[in-house]
Amino acid sequence: MTSTVPASLPLTAGGAALQAVFLDMDGTLVDTEGFWWDAEVAVFADLGHRLKEEWRDVVVGGPMARSAGYLIEATGADISLAELSVLLNDKFEERIDRGVPLMPGAERLLAELARHNVPTALVSASHRRIIDRVLDSLGPHRFTLSVAGDEVERTKPHPDPYLLAARGIGAEPVRCAVIEDTATGVASAEAAGCRVVAVPSVAPIQPAAGRIVVQSLEEVDLLFLRTLITSPR
Structure with a gap:
């Protein structure tokens, strides 16, 4: 899959205040945040370094360049950012090829959004090669479009990925609901x-104006998302 964001798509949400739903991937829809940490631990072990558990919260949910760069600096590993990125993506792909488990409630929510013709976008800091492998498992037909971290000049926590998704669908960002699992993704949205609906996966996220924190996607349905848009900030 090479195309990501078409120039514009018609809205099909029946004129509801909610125009689109954007979903993060790792830790939000699929239970893979732990896969990334396992990949990082394995790659650095091969390089002769042991990662500290407290570093996990630092690298979770961030773009590859930030996470990999932090770990290079923290360990002093003799490897370039580009080389490490390739190794991490390779190791992660090996893991997801054995199966991609959905987060609780993800299947039901995706089915409900499709049933009501709500435009959806998969918006991830992961690279396109990784997103496409996961989409093969999830079913690319479930999403109107997808945005990868290596397809925007500035990825999360910058707003660019979600602005690009809104523009591609033809929606107003203020009428889009975003589901995220990390502080980095929440900041971007x-x-x-x-x-934003925050479903924390590894590190806690605090409630704030315009943001609701839930424990699981099992607490989220279309009515919940529509109410999020229509309620005061």
Whole structure:
């Protein structure tokens, strides 16, 4: 899959205040945040370094360049950012090829959004090669479009990925609901002007104006998301 964001797509949400739903991938839809940490631990072990568990919260949910760069600096590993990125993506692909488990409630929510013709976008800091492998498992037909971290000049926590998704669908960011599992992703969506549902996966996320924190996607349905858009900030 090479195309990501078409120039514009018609809205099909029946004129509801909610125009689109954007979903993060790792840790939000698929239970893979731990896969990334396992990949990082394995790659650095091969390089002769042991990662500290407390570094996990630092690298979770961030773009590859930030996470990999932090770990190079923290360990002093003799490897370039580009070389490490390739090794991490390779190791992660090996893991997801054995199966990609969905987060609780993800299957039901995706089915409900499709049933009501709500435009959806998969918006991830992961690279395109990784997103496409996961989409093969999830079913690319479930998403109107997808945005990868290596397809924007500035990825999360900057607003660019969510602004690009809104523009591709033809929606106003303020009428888009975003589901994220990390503080980095939440910051990106809120900077874009979207309303956010946070489902923390590894590190806690605090409630804030315009943001709701839930324990699981099992607490989220279409009515919940529509109410999020229509309620005061």
